Amino acid sequence: NAGVTQTPKFQVLKTGQSMTLQCAQDMNHEYMSWYRQDPGMGLRLIHYSVGAGITDQGEVPNGYNVSRSTTEDFPLRLLSAAPSQTSVYFCASSYSDRSGYTFGSGTRLTVV
Amino acid sequence: DAKTTQPNSMESNEEEPVHLPCNHSTISGTDYIHWYRQLPSQGPEYVIHGLTSNVNNRMASLAIAEDRKSSTLILHRATLRDAAVYYCIPSGGSNYKLTFGKGTLLTVNP
Numbered sequence: 423n424a425g426v427t428q429t430p431k432f433q434v435l436k437t438g439q440s441m442t443l444q445c446a447q448d449m450n451h452e453y454m455s456w457y458r459q460d461p462g463m464g465l466r467l468i469h470y471s472v473g474a475g476i477t478d479q480g481e482v483p484n485g486y487n488v489s490r491s492t493t494e495d496f497p498l499r500l501l502s503a504a505p506s507q508t509s510v511y512f513c514a515s516s517y518s519d520r521s522g523y524t525f526g527s528g529t530r531l532t533v534v
Numbered sequence: 535d536a537k538t539t540q541p542n543s544m545e546s547n548e549e550e551p552v553h554l555p556c557n558h559s560t561i562s563g564t565d566y567i568h569w570y571r572q573l574p575s576q577g578p579e580y581v582i583h584g585l586t587s588n589v590n591n592r593m594a595s596l597a598i599a600e601d602r603k604s605s606t607l608i609l610h611r612a613t614l615r616d617a618a619v620y621y622c623i624p625s626g627g628s629n630y631k632l633t634f635g636k637g638t639l640l641t642v643n644p
Contacts, residue, residue, distance in 0.1 A: 453630050453631070455631055455632065464634050464635065464637065465572075465578065465634040466634070467632070467633055470631045472628060472629065472630065472631075480631070480633075481633070512577050514578075514632070516630065518630070519564075519566055519625065519626035519627060519630035520566065520583075522568065522570075522580030522581075522583060523570075523578075523580060523632055524580070525577040525578050525579070526577065527577060528577050
């Protein structure tokens with residue numbers, strides 16, 4: 423049982439490049455979410471999913487795409503990286519609303 | 535999503551109890567009240583959650599008002615490791631997701 427695994431832990435991108443942040447969980451959790459946290463700021467919800475094949479936008483979805491083809495994986499795609507997307511990205515998952523979310527250790531992304 | 539109001543900051547002394555309040559007057563009937571905390575340079579960590587009754591676990595206790603419009607997270611004996619930002623988040627149902635507010639920054643003095 424590895425929990426929520428995020429890869430990579432660190433990434434530097436050039437403006438305009440695209441990349442995918444990976445998130446995987448092995449706990450059979452239905453609910454998964456992506457957050458970003460800018461330095462000194464709170465967490466903002468980017469996209470979330472309530473089950474395989476179902477995704478929805480959070481507070482700050484622009485510039486990001488997600489898909490949920492399996493229960494285990496919830497990748498976050500940056501379409502064309504911008505310096506404003508420099509942030510720490512957290513993925514989280516939960517079994518149900520009667521349980522808490524488990525967070526990954528984060529991906530620190532720098533866009534230059 | 536229900537709106538929440540928490541103090542920006544609170545201070546406590548080590549080994550004393552801490553009561554962290556949260557107002558959530560627009561909470562819906564199906565929402566649980568979730569509490570998370572974020573220690574410096576770490577990801578958020580689940581603390582406790584409840585629906586109507588008071589709840590206890592090894593980390594904390596949660597006291598929920600009878601009308602569910604407010605709740606209080608209780609740390610029975612604060613330690614230096616409890617210094618963190620604490621978030622109160624009402625959420626639940628089929629659209630279960632967490633929307634974080636600004637939270638309360640708890641400082642614990644030795």
